[in-house]
Amino acid sequence: MVIELQPVEVDIEPLVTRVFLKSIDLLGGLQKLAEFKTLTWLPSLARASFAIVLREEYLKTEEEIAEIVGLTRQTVRNILRADPELAMYKIQHIDELTQEEKKELRVHTAGGIAKLAYKLVKEGHEEPKIFLEYCTQAAVALDIPWAYMVLKRIKGTDFPIHSAEDIREKLSGVMIKGRKAEEVVEELEYPIKNPAELLHKIKENLKMHGIE
Secondary structure, eight states: OOOOOOOOSSOOHHHHHHHHHHHHHHTTHHHHHHHTTOGGGHHHHHHHHHHHHHHHHHOOOHHHHHHHHTOOHHHHHHHHHOOHHHHHHHHHTGGGSOHHHHHHHHHHHHHHHHHHHHHHHHTTOOOHHHHHHHHHHHHHHTTOHHHHHHHHHTTTOOSSBOSGGGTTTTTTTOEETTEEHHHHHHTSOSOBOSHHHHHHHHHHHHHHTTOO
């Protein structure tokens, strides 16, 4: 899936990715999309995620969003005006729709799903399973052993994490750049909304101790 975007002055992809992943979660996951033969919805969800983030976070106009994401102004308007409740209702009854209705549904519901996903992400209600897997693959790809080990150990942990007590035992015996993981997590600020934020706070803690 390739989406051509015009350059913007800020890096919006991290938040867009989180919204996109949450959108997939709201739709029942990739397996559910595959079952209903609706994997072709993914480009629409990705564009809708970009559009919602650009409007909500950076107050971009319809014209600006259309130019950046590569959509018509009318399509952008439909995304921004989509009703999240109506979109979820249709998704919940998707097995009753014909293939043609599903095709049309993709166009009219991507905005609603992305809107709801954005709201949930901002409130901290991300899908730990999907996000944890995403972060784990990134840690492996970037060859960060301690990050991979931390993510592996906390698998199954419910987010947000409210205190070190929630993960201290799971991280027993793990060393992070020469420091005991149990000691590191004691020094972090809580709550921690998701796995990516946990890794970020650990990295900042290491820097505070002069460890790169």
